[in-house]
Amino acid sequence: MKIKVVIHEAEEGGYWAGVPAIPGCATQGETLEELLKNLYEAVEGCLSVDLAHYLISF
Numbered sequence: 001m002k003i004k005v006v007i008h009e010a011e012e013g014g015y016w017a018g019v020p021a022i023p024g025c026a027t028q029g030e031t032l033e034e035l036l037k038n039l040y041e042a043v044e045g046c047l048s049v050d051l052a053h054y055l056i057s058f
Contacts, residue, residue, distance in 0.1 A: 005039060007032075022046045 007017045015035045016028040025046040029035030 003043060007035065019043060019046070 003019055003021060005017045005019050007015055010016050010028065014028060014030040015032060016026065017035055017039055018026040019039075019042070022043065025042055027035065027038040027042040029038050
C-alpha cells in the first residue's frame with residue numbers, strides 16, 4: 001500500500017509529518033529515520049482505530 005505523506009522540518013529541530021488521506025494522522029521524529037519509523041506506527045494505529053470503529057457499529 002502506498003500512502004502520501006507531507007514532511008516538514010520542525011522549527012525547534014527534527015521533523016514532523018502528516019498523512020493527508022487520514023485526517024488527524026501525524027507524528028514527529030528527531031531524525032528522518034526516526035520519523036519514518038514513527039510514520040509506519042502512526043498509519044497502522046490510525047487505520048486500526050478506524051477499522052475498530054466500523055466493526056463495533058455492525
